[in-house]
Amino acid sequence: MRKTKMMLLGVLLTCASGAWAATTTDDALQKYELDGVTSDFRQFHVGDTVPPLYLTPEYNIKQWQQRNLPAPDAGTRWTYMGGSYVLITEAEGKILKIYDGEIFYHR
Known part of the structure; x- marks a missing residue:
């Protein structure tokens, strides 16, 4: 059970960081x-x-x-x-x- 929770947390963090990076890049480009x-x-x-x-x-x-x-x-x-x-x-x-x-x- 613990291993499953850790894998789900890893997937969630990976997805969230990818979305954050895309948003941050778009926002950063807008200032230029x-x-x-x-x-x-x-x-x-x-x-x-x-x-x-x-x-x-x-x-x-x-x-x-x-x-x-x-x-x-x-x-x-x-x-x-x-x-x-x-x-x-x-x-x-x-x-x-x-x-x-x-x-x-x-x-």
Whole structure:
């Protein structure tokens, strides 16, 4: 009986810690989320389209994990504009999300 209780407690703690970690990560990322970014002497906001320069391979961030960014969804990618990380659609370059460049140092 005692062994069963200990196993159940272990499962409960594992599930709770996983849920807590996911919530903590989402909450931590929110503090880096921005409404806009200034780049090339222009202000850009979520929903705007980036200049063609940022659609080139040179601006494609492939190592998003090392920068503490969430995984891009299919058809999207991360780029770097004006000191911020910007999630854009691959086809037209529409801005979906903007994170402050300080997210790189988040631990």
